[in-house]
Amino acid sequence: MSFHSERKKVETNKVNDMDITSDFACLKVSALKKASHISAITKMDRITIGPQSTLNEEDSNKADNIENEQNSCNIKSPYRFVTSPKHNMVSTSNGIHFSVHKIVAEKEVQRKEEVRKVIERRIQHMNENARVIQEEMENSRSSMARERERRSKEKLEYFLAEEERLAEQEEIKRRHEQQLQAQRDQEQKEKLEREVEEYRKRMKEKELLKTVSIHRDQFMAKYCDLVALSKTCKDQQMFNAIFTAHTATIRDMLQQIEAIDEKIRNGELIPADENLIEGLVCHFSNILNVFRTESEKINAQYEAELARKAQVASEILLVKGTGNVPVNNAIPYQQSDESNVVKNKEEDGSFNVITNQEVVVVTSVNEVDAPSVSDPQSEEIKDTACKKGDPFEYVDQDSLQIYIRSHQFLNHYRETCKDFLQSPATKKFRFECQKAINIPVNAISGVSEQHLRDKYDRLQNLLTGKLMPNITQHPQGVIFCKNHLAKKIVSQGETLVSSKPEMAFPVAMIVVALWNEHPDFGELFLAHLHEACPFTIPVFLQQQEGQSNEDYYKSLGCKYSEDGTVEKQDKFLKRMSGLIRLYASITVTKQRKSVTKVHPHGLQHSWRWLAAVLNIEPRADICDLCATLILDMLEVAGNVLWTSYPKQFYKLLTLLMEQYFPRMRNVAGGGGGPLVRLEEFLNNALSSGIIRLANGMLPPNFL
Known part of the structure; x- marks a missing residue:
């Protein structure tokens, strides 16, 4: 900063000197002009300027005095200058004289002094700058030394840290590898333990399967012994x-055996099954004994x-030979014998349909709720069928027994709940129960699991009485609700499922879940289903002698309008189709999550239905119906049957x-729409080797 300030001062002084010099030049010019003007006016004939001027000595002295008194070098004067060449003097018009050489000399001295001062200041400034630079260089060297030392230290620390980091990474890598x-x-x-465990498990499963298979064979052998024993018994009645x-x-034991067979096929046997089947074999052995x-x-x-009857017969023949017939003694004995037989059957919990000296023993579906007396309606059906000829030409024997049992079961229920259904005191209660059932049943859908x-x-x-209205507050409230729920679900099959077949599966899932918890509900459902559609058994009844058309059509499941006209054939087929789809959906629906019970009405019933239909001879008036149902x-x-x-x-x-x-087509005299659709379906199934899953089938464990 000082160097620049000195330089600026020197430059300022130079400018001032130049101003003085320029003023001096102007002074000369002005003097020369005025001298020329004076010469022209006064016609000067002598030298008045320069060294050879003729100025007198007084003037010279006066000029010297004047120049000592006044310094007008830096002042522009309006006065006229007069130069004397003799003394190199300059005079003005007012008589002032000064020496140019002296001015120049003084000016030179001033300049030199100023230059010397500037140089001294410059030298001083340079010395100061040198000192400052030296100090700055010393500071810079010191800071650079400190920086080098710091960097060296940091570099050393970095190398040490890097070495430590690499060592740590090596240690981590070594530990990771370990x-x-x-x-x-x-x-x-x-893996070895799992393999050993799996091997042990396979060996245990193999041993378990072997043991279970042995017990199962023992059970089936004993069952065959029972069948053979039944054939060798001389009094089948x-x-x-x-x-x-x-x-x-026995039915429950067979269902448990079927469940075990299913577990064998799926590889789901557990040690408890061995104890179960062993207990079944022991129990069945006791029953066989x-x-x-x-x-x-x-x-x-x-x-x-036989020996007694032979003796009685010989006595009768002996009496006939004498002409006296002891009717009063023979008939009462026979009547008491028959009454004793019927009484024994009632005590055993079964009921007999006795027609034309033929006895068909029908076991009850539910041992608790089944009636213990024969139903006149079932006897009439059986008797009429026998009068027509062969009663089993269009009806499977087992299916006919199921049909009769269902009618008897419903009749027994209606007789039991007759007073409850007709009592005005229970009207409000019945209405609330029906409402509580209809609302959720109408809303059943497979839209989501929740x-x-x-x-x-x-x-x-x-x-279960956990929801209002509390159905347990009335003795017959529970059975009434179960019956109404069964009828409502059958009605859903006739209406909802017939128009939207995929809705059969959510309804079927609800039925199976409730059937597990309430077996009597399942029996009521089947009874109402068989009444609405006997073809779900299957039973294809014939019109009996003396039976009106209306009664016959109602027995087939047809509905009559208020004006007494029977429903159209297409509408009838549509309703029956919905009911058979609902029934089939129940047989293929899996159990709920965590339910270990045997399916209440599983896939074997679909197989039995198809087998029973194929054992029935086709009939011309029901070919379209039969083809639709099949x-x-x-x-x-x-799909499920083919897989199983x-x-x-x-x-x-x-x-x-x-x-x-072909027999159906020959009996029908050609092929209608249902027969054509069935033929196309069978051709596609047999050619492709597969039947696709039904639309709307819910995945397992959906509920």
Whole structure:
């Protein structure tokens, strides 16, 4: 900063000197001009300027005095200058004289002094700058030394940290490799343990399967012994009476065996199944021993009875030979014998349909709710069928028994709840119960799992008395609600399922779930279903002698309008189609989550239905109906049946296509729409080797 200030001062001084010099030049010019003007005016004849001027000495002295008194070098004067060449003097018009050389000399001295001062200032400034620079260089060297030392220190620290980091990484890598090696060793060990455990498990399962298979073979051998024993019994009527008392137990044991067979097919056997089947074998052995003992007693009684009857017959013949017939003694004895037989059947919990000296023993569906007396209506159906000729030409025997049992079950319920249904005091209660059932049943849908579970929970809570109205407050409230729920669901099959077939599956899932918890509800549902559509059994009844058309059509499930006209054929087929689809959907619907019970009405019933239909000779008036129902059953349950029974189901389809269907077409006299659709379905199924899943089928564990 000082250097620049000095330089600026020097430059300022130079400018000032130049101003003085320029003023001096102007002074000369002005003097020369005035001298020229004076010469022209006064006609000067002598030298008045320069060294040879003739100025007198007084003037010179006066000029010297004047120049000492006044310094006008830097002042522009309006006066006129007069130069004397003799003394190199300059004079003005007012008589002032000064020496140019002296001015120049003084000016030079001033300049030199100023230059010297500037130089001194410059030198001083340079010395100061040098000192400052030296100090700055010393500071810079010191700071650079400190920076180099700092950087060296940082670099050393960095190298040490890097070395430590690399060492740490190596240690981490080493530990990681050790952990990986330990993990691989552990995984290898666990794998070996799993393999050993799986091998042990397979061996246990194999041993379990072997043991269960042995027990199952023992059970089936004992069951065959029971069948053979039933054939060797000489009094089938008495044997059936004893068998009826154990029918429910045997049926339950067979269902448990079927469940075990299903677990064997799926590989789901558990050790508890071994204990279960072993207990079943022991229990069945006890039952078989009972049957053997009773069969021996029956055979002995039968032989004794034959001997007694032979003796009575010989006595009668002897009396006839004498002409006296002891009618009063013979008939009462026979009547008492028949009454005793009927009484024994009633005590055994079964009921007999006695027609034309033929006895058909029908075991009850529900041992608690089944009636213990024969139904005149079932006797009339059976009797009329026998009068027509062969009663089993268009009706399967087992199916006919189911049909009769369903009618008797409904009649027993209606008789039991007659007072409750007709009492005005229970009208409001009945209305509230019906409303509580109709709302969730009408809302059943497979839109989501939560929605379907909500409908099930509401119905389940209602049937268990956990929801208002509390149906347990009336003795017959529970059975009334179960009956109404069964009728309502059957009605859904006639209306909802017939128009939207995919809705059969959510309804069926609700039915199966409730059936597990309430077996009597399931029996009521089946009874109402069989009444609305006897073809779900299947039963294809014929019109009996003396039976009106209206009664016959109603027995087939037809509905009459208020004006007495029967419904159209297409509407009838549509309703029956909805009901058979609902029935088939129930057989293929899986159990709920965490339910271990045997399916209350599983896939075997669809197989039995198809087998029963194929055992019935086609009839001209029901060919379209039969073809429609077979097609509905195959569309709903065909995929599951083919998956569960691949070889047998294929044989059944082949039999249906190659033998049964041609007979249907011949009896029908051609092929209507239902027959054409069935033929196309069978051709596609057999050619492709597959039946696709029914539309709307819900996944397992949906509810």
